[in-house]
Every structure is written in C-alpha cells, then in structure tokens.
Amino acid sequence: MHEFRYDPVQLPASAQILRSDVRTFIAEEVASGAFTPSRNSWNTFDADFSRRCGERGYIGMRWPKQYGGHERSALERYVVTEELLAGGAPVGAHWVADRQSGHQILRYGSDRAKQTILPKIAAGVCFFSIGMSEPDSGSDLAAVRTRAIQVESGWKISGTKVWTSGAHRTNYLIALARTGPKEEDRHAGMTQFIVDLSHPGVTVRPIYNLYGGHDFNEVVFDEYFVPDDMILGGVGMGWKMVTGELAFERSGPDRFLSTYQLLLESIRAIGPDPDDRSANEIGRFVAHLATLRRMSTSVAGMLERGAQPIVEAALVKDVGTTFEREVPETFRHLIPTEPTLGEGGSYPELLGMTILRAPGFTIRGGTREILRGMIARGLGLR
Amino acid sequence: MSEIRDDLLKTVDRIFDEHCQKSVRESAEAGEWPAALWQALEEVGVTRAALPEGAGGSGIEFEDAMFALRRSAYHAAPVPLAETMLAGRLLAAAGIAVPEGGLTVAPVQRNDQLKLAKEASGATVSGTAHRVPWGNLCAHAVVVGELDGIGVAGLISIVGAAGSVERNLAGEPRALLRFERAPLIAFAPLEGALSRLETEGALYRSVQMAGALERTLEYALLYANERVQFGRPIAKFQAIQHMLAVLAGHVAAASAAADAAVETSGIAPDEFGVSVGKSRIGEAAGKGAEIAHQVHGAMGYTREHNLHYSTRRLWSWRDEFGNESYWQTRLGRAVAAQGADALWPMLSRL
Numbered sequence: 149m150h151e152f153r154y155d156p157v158q159l160p161a162s163a164q165i166l167r168s169d170v171r172t173f174i175a176e177e178v179a180s181g182a183f184t185p186s187r188n189s190w191n192t193f194d195a196d197f198s199r200r201c202g203e204r205g206y207i208g209m210r211w212p213k214q215y216g217g218h219e220r221s222a223l224e225r226y227v228v229t230e231e232l233l234a235g236g237a238p239v240g241a242h243w244v245a246d247r248q249s250g251h252q253i254l255r256y257g258s259d260r261a262k263q264t265i266l267p268k269i270a271a272g273v274c275f276f277s278i279g280m281s282e283p284d285s286g287s288d289l290a291a292v293r294t295r296a297i298q299v300e301s302g303w304k305i306s307g308t309k310v311w312t313s314g315a316h317r318t319n320y321l322i323a324l325a326r327t328g329p330k331e332e333d334r335h336a337g338m339t340q341f342i343v344d345l346s347h348p349g350v351t352v353r354p355i356y357n358l359y360g361g362h363d364f365n366e367v368v369f370d371e372y373f374v375p376d377d378m379i380l381g382g383v384g385m386g387w388k389m390v391t392g393e394l395a396f397e398r399s400g401p402d403r404f405l406s407t408y409q410l411l412l413e414s415i416r417a418i419g420p421d422p423d424d425r426s427a428n429e430i431g432r433f434v435a436h437l438a439t440l441r442r443m444s445t446s447v448a449g450m451l452e453r454g455a456q457p458i459v460e461a462a463l464v465k466d467v468g469t470t471f472e473r474e475v476p477e478t479f480r481h482l483i484p485t486e487p488t489l490g491e492g493g494s495y496p497e498l499l500g501m502t503i504l505r506a507p508g509f510t511i512r513g514g515t516r517e518i519l520r521g522m523i524a525r526g527l528g529l530r
Numbered sequence: 531m532s533e534i535r536d537d538l539l540k541t542v543d544r545i546f547d548e549h550c551q552k553s554v555r556e557s558a559e560a561g562e563w564p565a566a567l568w569q570a571l572e573e574v575g576v577t578r579a580a581l582p583e584g585a586g587g588s589g590i591e592f593e594d595a596m597f598a599l600r601r602s603a604y605h606a607a608p609v610p611l612a613e614t615m616l617a618g619r620l621l622a623a624a625g626i627a628v629p630e631g632g633l634t635v636a637p638v639q640r641n642d643q644l645k646l647a648k649e650a651s652g653a654t655v656s657g658t659a660h661r662v663p664w665g666n667l668c669a670h671a672v673v674v675g676e677l678d679g680i681g682v683a684g685l686i687s688i689v690g691a692a693g694s695v696e697r698n699l700a701g702e703p704r705a706l707l708r709f710e711r712a713p714l715i716a717f718a719p720l721e722g723a724l725s726r727l728e729t730e731g732a733l734y735r736s737v738q739m740a741g742a743l744e745r746t747l748e749y750a751l752l753y754a755n756e757r758v759q760f761g762r763p764i765a766k767f768q769a770i771q772h773m774l775a776v777l778a779g780h781v782a783a784a785s786a787a788a789d790a791a792v793e794t795s796g797i798a799p800d801e802f803g804v805s806v807g808k809s810r811i812g813e814a815a816g817k818g819a820e821i822a823h824q825v826h827g828a829m830g831y832t833r834e835h836n837l838h839y840s841t842r843r844l845w846s847w848r849d850e851f852g853n854e855s856y857w858q859t860r861l862g863r864a865v866a867a868q869g870a871d872a873l874w875p876m877l878s879r880l
C-alpha cells in the first residue's frame with residue numbers, strides 16, 4: 149500500500165511568537181525603504197539585510213549556541229523561513245549557508261571549521277555557494293572531473309565549477325571533487341571540500357543569465373590548496389553527503405513561494421470583486437498553495453521527529469515548482485499587460501521578471517526530471 | 531498511525547476484502563442492494579462512526595471515521611456510507627434521533643429547492659430533488675430547507691418514494707424524489723442547513739476521492755512493474771516513471787488536502803478547508819485518472835481490469851457537491867474580497 153502521510157504539525161507557542169517577530173521586522177524594513185517585496189526573490193543578495201537577520205537570530209537557528217546558533221527546533225526555523233519568503237525579503241546572501249552549507253559543516257566539519265565558520269554564518273556575515281555542477285556534469289553529478297590530489301597536510305584541487313550562484317560575492321564554496329581513482333562504482337571516490345574564495349588560486353568569472361543578470365559564475369581552481377581540516381566528512385564520503393543530506397532540502401517553502409509576490413500583486417490588481425474566471429484561478433492557486441504548505445510543514449515535522457520522508461519531500465518540490473511556474477502563465481491571461489524588463493517595480497515588470505526567472509524553478513536544486521526519477525525510485529519503479 | 535486507526539484499518543479492510551468482491555460491485559451496479567456488505571459495516575459501527583457519542587456514535591473520533599470512509603472508497607465499496615454519515619451528522623447537529631439503516635440527503639442539486647411547511651399535525655415537505663444519491667435504496671432521507679427564514683433539517687421516510695433512477699459514471703444510483711406535502715418524521719432548526727449539507731457533502735466526496743486516488747496509484751504501480759514490453763517491465767521506461775511520479779504528486783496532494791479538511795471539520799465542516807480540498811482533490815482526480823489509464827494501456831480500458839471501479843468513481847465524485855470551478859470560484863471570491871494582505875495570515879493560521 150502506497151500511502152503518503154502528511155500528518156499535521158502542532159507549531160509550538162514559541163513559533164507563533166517568532167512569526168509575529170518576523171512580521172514586525174519585515175514591516176519595519178519595508179517601511180524604512182530597505183527593500184521592496186515585489187522586487188525580490190529568495191535569490192536576491194543583500195548582505196546588509198542578512199546581517200540584520202543574523203542580529204535577530206534568524207540564521208543558524210537550529211545550531212548549538214557554542215557555534216553561534218540558537219538551538220531552535222526545525223518548526224521554529226520553518227516559521228521564520230516562510231515568513232521571510234512570504235514577506236518578499238532579500239534572503240539570497242545567507243540562504244545557501246543557512247539552508248545547507250552550515251548544516252553540513254555542523255554535521256561533518258572539523259572542529260576548526262565549526263569554530264571559525266559557523267558563528268560568522270549565524271551572524272549573517274559569511275555566505276556560501278554550492279560547488280557541484282561542472283561544464284560536463286550537471287544532472288549527472290557523478291561525472292564530476294574536478295580532482296583533488298593529496299599533498300602534505302592537505303589537498304590540491306584543480307577543475308572548473310559552473311552555475312555557481314553568488315560566488316562573486318560569497319565567502320566560501322563547498323566543492324565536490326574526485327579524490328579516488330575511477331572505479332566500477334562511479335559514486336565512489338568523491339569528497340567535499342570547504343573552499344575559501346578569498347584565497348589566490350581560485351578564479352571567479354561571471355556567467356550572465358538570460359536577462360543579463362549576474363548570479364551564476366564559473367569558478368576555476370588551479371592547484372588550489374585545501375588543508376585537511378577543511379574536508380567535510382571523510383575522504384570518499386562526498387556522494388553520500390550530497391545525495392543523502394540534500395534530499396531533505398527539497399521540501400521547504402522556497403520550493404513553492406518563488407512566485408508568491410506575483411500572486412499577491414495579481415490579486416491586488418484584480419481587485420476585491422473579481423469576475424468568475426479570475427476568481428476561479430485565484431481560488432485554484434490558493435487551494436494549491438494551502439495544500440503545498442500543509443505538505444511542506446508536515447515534512448518539517450517528520451524531520452524534527454527524526455523520520456526520513458524522502459519521497460514525501462521530493463514530491464513537495466515537484467508539485468511545488470510546477471505550481472510556481474503556472475502562476476505567471478495564468479495571470480498573464482487575466483491581467484492583460486505586456487511583460488516588461490525591469491526590477492519588478494510595476495506589475496508589468498514583476499510579471500516580466502517572474503517569466504524570465506521561471507525556467508530556473510524546475511532546474512535548480514536538481515531538475516524536475518532528476519527529481520521525478522528519484523520519486524520513481526521511491527515508488528519502487530527503478 | 532494510532533492504535534485505534536490501525537485496528538480500524540484492519541477491521542474495515544477485512545470487511546471489504548470479504549464482502550466487496552468484484553461480483554458485489556457488479557451486482558450493485560445492476561441495482562442490487564449489497565446487503566451483506568452493509569450489514570457487516572453496521573455490525574462494527576462504521577455506519578455510525580461519524581456521529582458524536584451522544585447521538586449514538588461508536589465513540590470513534592471524526593478523523594478516524596473519515597479514515598474508514600476513505601478506505602471504503604479505496605475498496606470502491608458500492609454503499610451509501612458517505613451519505614449515511616452526512617445525514618446522521620445533520621440530524622445529530624439538529625438534535626434529531628438518528629434512525630438505523632442507510633440514510634441519504636436532499637436536495638443535492640443547487641437548483642433544487644424543497645419547500646418546508648408547518649401544518650396542524652407537524653411539518654411537511656414539497657418539491658423535487660434530482661439525483662439523490664442512493665435515494666432508491668435508503669429508507670430515510672434528511673431534507674433541508676427553511677421554515678420562517680430559519681434553516682431546518684427534517685427526517686423523512688422515502689421507502690418507495692423514488693421516481694426515475696439515473697446512475698453516475700460509477701453506476702451508483704441517483705434517484706429522483708418528488709414530495710408533495712410529505713410528512714416529516716421529525717424536524718428541528720439547523721443553522722445554515724443548506725450550506726452545511728453542501729459543504730459537508732463536498733468534504734466526504736473529497737475524502738472518498740483521496741481513497742480512490744490511492745488505489746489508482748497502487749494499480750498503476752503494480753501494472754507498470756508487471757507488464758513487460760520490449761523485453762522489460764514498462765516501469766523501467768523513463769517516460770512511464772515520470773508519469774507515475776506526477777500521479778504520485780497528485781495522490782500525495784489529495785491525501786494532504788483531505789487530511790487538512792477533515793482536521794478542521796470535526797464539529798462542523800470548515801469552509802476554507804473544504805474549498806481547498808474539493809478544489810485540489812477534484813483536480814487531482816481528473817489528472818490522476820488520466821495518467822493511470824495511460825499507464826495501463828488497453829488493459830485498463832476493459833471491464834475485466836479493476837482500475838475502472840476507482841476511476842469511474844473519481845470522474846463522478848469530482849462533479850458532485852460542487853465541482854472544482856464552483857469551489858475555486860467561491861474560494862477566489864473570498865480571498866479577493868479580503869484582499870492580498872489577508873492571504874498569508876489566512877494560509878499560515880495553522
């Protein structure tokens with residue numbers, strides 16, 4: 149019997165306090181002109197805003213206090229995250245470090261890595277990029293060619309990473325590199341390294357995206373030295389870590405709130421007395437959104453209890469990103485306008501920005517097709 | 531899963547395995563009352579499971595009663611379990627004693643209106659109700675309407691009252707009931723009786739669709755792993771894997787939406803939860819059935835394979851008690867009226 153369980157979660161009272169705390173914070177930020185929700189996505193990089201998030205204890209929430217964390221629960225972190233995203237906050241600078249890199253360091257990092265890096269992430273002053281994809285290794289992650297060769301007290305890395313979001317502004321990158329010989333098991337012999345992007349030996353070049361924005365980079369390592377204590381986990385553990393650990397990063401609110409600002413502004417543009425067709429589409433999206441949030445919070449609750457809902461989590465991303473992509477495609481019919489290049493300061497600009505970003509929703513963090521293959525495996529088809 | 535739920539699952543699954551064979555489904559579609567199946571459900575208290583304890587319930591939580599209903603739909607059981615639960619809850623809410631046996635409700639069509647009137651000997655009902663589910667096979671119906679501008683629920687005997695009987699796509703009877711000053715056995719005020727019937731009916735159909743979708747996915751997974759073409763099970767083809775992953779997404783969303791709607795409807799049906807549920811699950815029903823059939827190829831198009839017992843129910847239930855458009859529009863209007871800034875507080879209230 150294939151039964152998907154999305155049990156209800158009971159949010160702790162502290163989560164409700166945090167929720168209103170974040171709402172107050174966002175209202176103050178918007179009022180002071182620090183940001184405009186419709187201009188942002190969760191990729192928007194704003195180091196000052198991230199520092200203020202760190203000051204308020206919104207980063208590294210689950211980590212131990214000795215590393216600058218706040219020893220909060222998964223559900224408390226969930227509430228803060230969803231409030232920041234729903235509020236259109238520019239969380240892009242600290243997003244990767246908070247969502248996955250810091251967690252990996254806490255779990256697999258050396259004492260020195262934990263002591264020197266985690267407190268800075270939690271303070272909102274240290275940012276990370278993801279170093280997985282390469283020119284010839286995208287969905288087929290096991291094909292990575294970046295190689296690390298053991299030298300005295302460390303490793304020397306050579307190779308090229310691409311689509312490295314934010315690497316021109318972040319402090320570190322976690323690189324997946326080949327450390328062992330090619331074996332029958334193509335998942336063996338890979339290791340993850342913490343790479344300090346401020347050191348010589350790393351070259352970061354922009355790869356402009358389709359609308360001319362600079363988010364992606366190409367990162368080239370030329371015999372870049374990484375000391376032994378900047379290895380994550382053990383040598384050869386890389387594959388297990390990138391697949392196992394990241395499986396749980398698929399079910400967060402970032403997987404269905406990417407077009408939430410457009411939904412809001414569309415409802416505003418349509419007004420309080422919609423015609424049948426507009427009411428129908430708004431209702432459909434709200435039904436999808438309410439269901440996705442239920443699925444997503446439920447997975448957060450299961451993770452908190454120590455369960456491993458891999459298929460349930462993957463389904464949130466597949467259903468969630470499909471929903472995200474439908475939002476601009478539907479409202480362009482309901483609100484006749486011509487999408488316009490810009491920063492999202494007007495409805496045509498917000499629609500235009502959303503259309504141009506939409507292809508990424510079902511590619512980033514594992515393409516829709518890779519994800520569906522994983523779901524199929526979970527269903528016993530592979 | 532709680533211990534009670536686990537016991538309940540074993541009990542109802544045993545009953546359905548024993549009494550809901552293919553032959554029972556087929557003879558029910560031919561018009562025969564599945565007496566043994568219904569009796570077995572009555573004996574374990576499932577038919578009264580949604581009632582509050584004070585109204586003759588079996589001391590089962592509402593959520594567990596809805597779980598039993600979901601399993602009945604998983605098994606494509608041809609019985610008026612949802613209707614009996616719905617009618618019973620309306621009676622209980624109005625403080626009227628719930629009779630034994632199968633129950634149904636009227637009216638279930640938005641254009642039908644029943645006229646209730648007070649007469650010297652009590653109250654009567656007049657008017658026509660179309661497509662009353664199981665109206666030809668239940669002994670009693672709960673009718674709702676208004677008396678002096680106040681919502682009222684009444685109990686009426688409908689033995690022999692049914693006119694023409696149509697069938698929904700699953701072969702479930704939908705009967706025409708015509709009343710002319712027919713005496714009510716009992717009646718009592720029930721606030722918002724009409725809308726309560728509609729919303730709670732939509733809740734039960736949502737729960738049923740979630741159960742039928744679970745079965746549909748199960749059939750599709752089983753078939754994909756068994757059916758060999760080009761020298762391997764079709765489950766090994768990426769195209770099939772991706773279709774089934776999409777189906778799984780719909781089934782998962784339906785499951786989550788059904789649970790959420792049930793949890794907030796313990797006392798009375800929750801407008802928001804049911805609007806979300808009927809909308810989302812109705813959409814999943816159509817899209818899910820399409821994929822399941824495509825995976826089954828010609829085999830799923832036969833009477834012989836069991837898939838159609840689930841998919842014909844999905845194609846029927848999504849249109850009963852308001853289709854997706856009806857609930858989406860209702861929900862969309864409520865959201866628009868409150869304005870964009872009220873949306874997030876509404877979504878995040880739980």
